[in-house]
Amino acid sequence: MARQAVAAGDGGAGNGVLTGYTVVSLAGGIAGFYCTKLLADAGARIVFAEPPQGLALRRRTSSDAVPEPGADGALFQFLAGAGHSIVVDPSRADDRDLLDALLTAADAVVWSPGDGLADDPRCAPAALRERYPHLVVTAITSFGLDGPWAGRPATEFTLQAWSGGIVGLGRGAPERAPIHIGGEVGEWFAGAHAAAATLTARHRALRTGTGELVDLSMLETQILGLSYYPVSFYDTVNRPFRTQRRLSRPGVATAADGLIAVGCGTAQQWFDLCVMVGHPEWIDEDPTPAITERTNEKAAEIAAWFAEHTVAEIRELATAFRIPNSPVANGADVTGIDQHRAREFFTVNPQSGFTQPGPPFRSFPTLLRSPEPAPTLGAHTDHYRKSAGTARGHSADSASGAGYSPISPPPPASTSYRSATDAPLPFTGLRVLDMTTFWAGPSCTHYLALQGAEVIHVESAQRPDGTRLIAGVPVDEDRWWEKSGIFSGLNTNKRGITVDFRTDTGREILRRLVVSCDVLVENYTPRVIEQIGLDYDTVRTLRPDAIMVRMPGFGLTGPWRDNPAFAFVIEDASGLTWRTGYPGQNPVEPYCLGDPNAGVHALVGLLLALEHRRRTGAGMLVEAAMVDAALNITAEQVIEYSAYGTLLERDGNRGPHAAPQNLYRAAGLDEFGRPDNWVALAVATDEQWASLAEALGDPAWATAPHLRTAAGRRAHHDEIDEQLAAWCADRLSGEIVDRLWAAGIPVAEVRQPHRQAEIPQLVHRGFFEPVAHPINPTARHSTVPARFSAAPARYHRTHAPLLGQDNNAVLGELGYTAQEIAALERDEVIGGAPGF
CATH class of the missing domain: 3.40.50.10540 (Crotonobetainyl-coa:carnitine coa-transferase; domain 1)
Structure with a gap:
């Protein structure tokens, strides 16, 4: 059972390995919130500095569900557990003083643009580093803080397209558009990377006595997560890793009583599958084709066998053969999977009682604290005002009330590492x-x-x-x-x-x-x-x-x-596949x-x-x-189902937070001679829709009153798709991107992943580095998805x-x-x- 809520001002500071570590959040999206959640679960004190109206995530759902009046949404309650909230109006001098006192006493800041205080120039990452040199400032942006693409509009969906991840591992059927991974997983993945990067900078700060700027690019995290080192592969053997889409077989199959996923990642697993479905003679057939080609050749026979057996029967046989397998989990049934139940993975939110995931790792002894309620808007403002009032004239380690001092005082600015040549690598000696x-x-x-x-x-x-x-x-x-x-x-x-x-x-x-x-x-x-x-x-x-x-x-x-656990069976058992x-x-x-x-x-x-x-x-x-x-x-799948009774489902390339959102075929042939050029488009606001209509020349269909709101555009998505598909079909992908990006619309080319290194933004940031090899040609290799100022x-x-x-x-x-x-x-x- 989750323990009772602690009193305001305690914040659970006695629990978790990061006790005494204070992080101010100036982030509003999933990535920033998931970063701070991982740190909060480990005992860090997270202080959300919010505008008077609160952060938008407080009200977010990914369905038609609406939180109770005056209540925060379930997702916010999950992500902000154990945090503190202060309200800061940057137009008020006393609020600016409050934020200054808080930052002076903090250890780190997590920042992302687009919501709340983050867009105030005084809270820009560079300004924070200049004024508070002791801070680790972790900035999470689409492309990075500088470079030719810095500040350009993007969504998690368009970043999947730029990364090559939409086509990188041949996902989907060749006769349809490529398919993105649903559920905005790129945001969550970037948040985990931001937490790792923040802890890395902390590790270095403990040695150097100063903070640094951590400039994390979500595009770069998606490259690392959605494609399989395609640039180094291409440079090594002078050909792409994979050039066409094809469905994995058996993959997700229809059993007699539901969906089951079974995968063949090795030759032995293919041989065992042949025996399992009653066709051992397939083993002796021509071994030249790859496993994926052989499974696709036998797709009809395999599907017929699956249709005659129950999920339980197939799982029992596949497990006996050590073939990776899993039910295809979703928000409604994932909590009932016997493995998750046996490990008591899911827990109860201490605030509203809905079901939520447990931590992503366990430790012995524990590094983490039990779940705690999220703060109401401004719940801790008065406390921090009083702490700031008593702190004036004191050093940072005594600046605040009981339980509020940071781990150490800010060091003098002279200790700051300002060049890459004298900055120690954080894990030297490990x-x-x-x-x-x-x-x-x-x-x-x-x-x-x-x-x-x-x-x-x-x-x-x-x-x-x-x-x-x-x-x-x-x-x-x-x-x-x-x-x-x-x-x-x-x-x-x-x-x-x-x-x-x-x-x-x-x-x-x-x-x-x-x-x-x-x-x-x-x-x-x-x-x-x-x-x-x-x-x-x-x-x-x-x-x-x-x-x-x-x-x-x-x-x-x-x-x-x-x-056995390959990536695909993990995806099946967790809901990644379902969306x-x-x-x-x-x-x-x-x-x-x-x-x-x-x-x-x-x-x-x-x-x-x-x-x-x-x-x-x-x-x-x-x-x-x-x-x-x-x-x-x-997490959002089980949270929405438990809190609101809503089952989040897959929706092709559409998404819950942009309308329209889809892939549209552009003119011309791709580098393999196929009519397979695509652009990704996502309209996240009414203002972006107005800009899109203007960029299109304000055609009558785009200026219709019923399309001026997100609800109207969602209701008429098919109509919009038909019009945009016709418009894109006559234009090259580069032309489409140039016109719409200039108008402030999130848009992207669907890149082949082996072309990642040609993206100007990645060239500017030095994300790829050439590596010589004694046997192979020199190949470009990806680095880490954040630029550290002390790197x-x-x-x-x-x-x-x-x-x-x-x-x-x-x-x-x-x-x-x-x-x-x-x-x-x-x-x-x-x-x-x-x-x-």
Whole structure:
């Protein structure tokens, strides 16, 4: 049960690892609110500085539901739990003084444009950094604070188009428009990245004694979350990763009594599926086509078999064969899934009693506090006025009343790091044992490697990292396993060793590595790490202050604990799939976000664990289940259903907060010779609609009175789509974007993902850096999605490791002699080439 609300002024300051850390929120969107929620759950004091009318999110729903008069919406109550609220009218001198006192005593600010005080020039990020040099200022914008696209209108939907994520992994049927991922997941994903970036800057601030500006771009977060390192892949093998849309099979299928999702991510899973559906003879057919092509060839037979069996029957068989599978969850039924019930994942909102997700990770001991109510508008204004009144003339660490002092006073401005050359990388000196594979785990550890940590990536010659196998390079080509741009994109700056930990000798190497490392991150199914004797109880006997981050698909407990978990099955079990696709048809798996979303949430948990160790000297276990992270970014589904009885559903490329919103085909052929050029358009306000009509030449249909309101445009969306489709069909995508963007309309080209590096804004921000490689051509690699004012001049320092590249060096550091290392190689405990 959630504990009772604390008295105003307490704010739960005695709970959570970030107790004493004060963050002022000048953000109004989902991304900013989710960032501060993650920090608040960890004990930070979040103070929402709101305009007299309150922030718009207080009243937001994604359906026709309307909060009770005078009540805040359920989503706000979930995101703002445990926060404080003050009302600030920037036209009043005493309110400006109140905000000044609050910022002087704070540790960080989270800022995003478009609502409340954020648009006051005195609250601009650069102004805040100049006036309050001790603050970490995290700015969340569509494209970044400067550059040729800075300040241009965009929505989460148009950013998906610019990122290439709408077409990046071939989502959807080729005969229809590409399909975006529903539910505004890009906002939530950006919020998780903003929390990680804020904690990173805090980690550096504890060493330098000053704050910095963190300039986060939502476009860049979407590139990292919705596409699979397409630029480094393209540069490595000189062709795109995927060029056409196709439905995954079986994917989401119709069973006799409902929807079931079953996926084939490996050849073995395809073989097992053949047996499961009664066609073992398919195994011996031509193996040349890719798995996706073979499953599509057999789609009709597979669908017929599924239609004759119940969801429970299919799940039982698929689980026995270890084929990834899940019911297709939505806001109405996700709480009833046996795995979520067994782990008691969902909780009750302490304010209004609706159902909401639990935290995206767990820790032992706990880093987080129990859920607390959200503040009413201005509930804490008087308290902070009194605190500010007694604080004048005092240093910041004694400026406020009991329980309100920041963690340390603002340092003198002379300690500020103003150039990239003398700024320390935040994780220099941190040594990480990286026992991860594929996408989710390596994305977590890669961030640490880019930010200065020494990361030792462990593979085995018998089973290399799975992304080495995703290259499209024939196995008879010399050193084919070194030619994956995806592996390279995830593993630069890491050292690489191979260890066959099925052997006693290999397991001894791992134990020595644990002793030498501060952090261990792994993302195998739980049974694997336990079978080799590296459960957390063993790890802490080897090194008591070690932080162990485990990233199972479904958690360390419950009936699904050992189920294989690929991104798509995580998406199925969390609601990501349910919101993606066209109405009246089966949903479509996003096939991407489940992995990197797990990675960034695990990173947040890891950074909080480092804070715990800094304060206590103790290590801990962080359990960052992939599905728990996904259930948090789909929180709105279960919240709306529980609070209002509304089931949020997929709606093609339309969305609940813009009308019209859709993709429209433009003239011309794409680079592959197909009539497949598209633009994304989203009209979020009545003012934007008026501007769109003017840009179109004020045709009679666009100026009709019934289209002047969002409700009217939503009711007549089909009519608008028909007109816009005809207008776009005669124009090139670049022409459409130039005209409408200049008019202030959120619009985008649907980019092919391997063309991301050509976007002028990304060039300006240096998001991609060239990385030389001893075997492959120099390739452009993505960096981190925020520009830190104290960042290095360059993030990528070394290429991704060759298989077993650092065996001799790392084993030598662990005390192995040259003769012992040679014996390990003869016995194939270590190696530099695949052993299969």
